[in-house]
């Protein structure tokens with residue numbers, strides 16, 4: 001459990017078995033609420049997860065629809081789709097979802113309808129892989145980025161290209177609205193293009209898109225304004241951002257909070273905290289390996305605490321939440337407004353329903369990251385450990 005927890009106290013009446021003050025506070029996780037006009041059945045979020053279930057050219061498949069329906073039926077409050085590329089050179093890996101052309105709309109509309117019919121809500125994560133593009137030969141970024149070996153892996157975008165890209169994000173948001181999604185989330189974390197613009201490690205520009213944190217936030221502010229202009233001021237726009245890059249000369253927590261203040265001023269509807277990139281201290285920073293114990297703090301807990309002291313826009317916190325008590329205490333203490341999960345919902349899409357029904361034992365996910373294997377090899381997302389267990393039981 002998180003530090004500083006109050007001792008459990010009985011409330012009146014005395015015999016109100018097991019219902020303690022602590023339990024009452026915990027129920028915040030299952031509080032119905034409204035996020036930027038989206039009615040949600042609870043405060044849980046499925047953080048964006050690349051499922052590798054789209055067709056090779058990014059169209060929605062029945063498998064992807066079934067996976068999202070399962071999450072909605074499992075009572076996740078808000079589902080954030082796996083990252084969808086807004087422009088082909090920004091595609092990060094195979095079988096990624098696309099939202100870069102109108103041809104994608106009918107499939108996306110089918111997906112949104114299926115989630116709504118199952119009582120869920122869904123937003124699309126809009127992304128551009130930047131330097132991490134699948135086709136390295138056409139990779140672009142704020143500045144030329146060199147690998148440790150000295151090989152150039154991306155070239156710097158021109159100002160005209162940046163303006164064009166802002167337009168591509170806005171056009172994708174419009175497609176999302178046309179398809180019936182409840183909103184969009186900009187992927188500005190994990191070293192993808194928008195994250196690279198925010199980071200002084202990746203962004204060495206000296207024009208209006210670089211320099212201090214205000215300059216490095218310019219592209220995102222322009223995208224935000226364009227989306228609100230095209231889709232209407234009330235169309236929800238959220239952002240996932242690194243609370244820190246964990247890279248020498250990368251985005252610091254202080255600059256992250258400064259960027260959040262800029263986004264708040266420009267009408268962002270929710271901010272999700274994550275952290276790190278490929279270049280970070282342990283390579284797999286956003287998906288740290290290793291099981292969590294009840295006393296372990298979520299990965300970006302300190303940053304979330306600092307955020308909540310300074311900003312008003314609702315905060316979604318992802319990374320390392322495995323215990324019901326952890327999620328409930330985060331909310332009860334006001335350290336975030338929404339608790340987000342990725343790997344736990346790969347293993348147990350019905351986790352929220354299980355917890356709400358009274359079985360609040362820990363999420364089964366052990367953070368082994370084996371789920372990355374099938375998804376990266378074109379087999380689609382599943383929990384390898386769970387699959388092995390099922391096979392053993394069948395024998």
Ligand SMILES: Cc1cc2nc3c(=O)[nH]c(=O)nc-3n(C[C@H](O)[C@H](O)[C@H](O)COP(=O)(O)O)c2cc1C
Pocket residue numbers: 047048049050051081082083125187189190240274286287288318319320321340341342343344371372375381
């Ligand atoms: C298989 C897999 C796919 C992921 N895909 C995305 C993605 O598309 N967009 C994104 O922002 N984060 C992605 N992430 C990161 C997660 O959203 C999340 O930030 C991270 O896993 C930490 O949360 P957790 O401890 O609850 O798993 C992915 C993680 C995994 C394991």
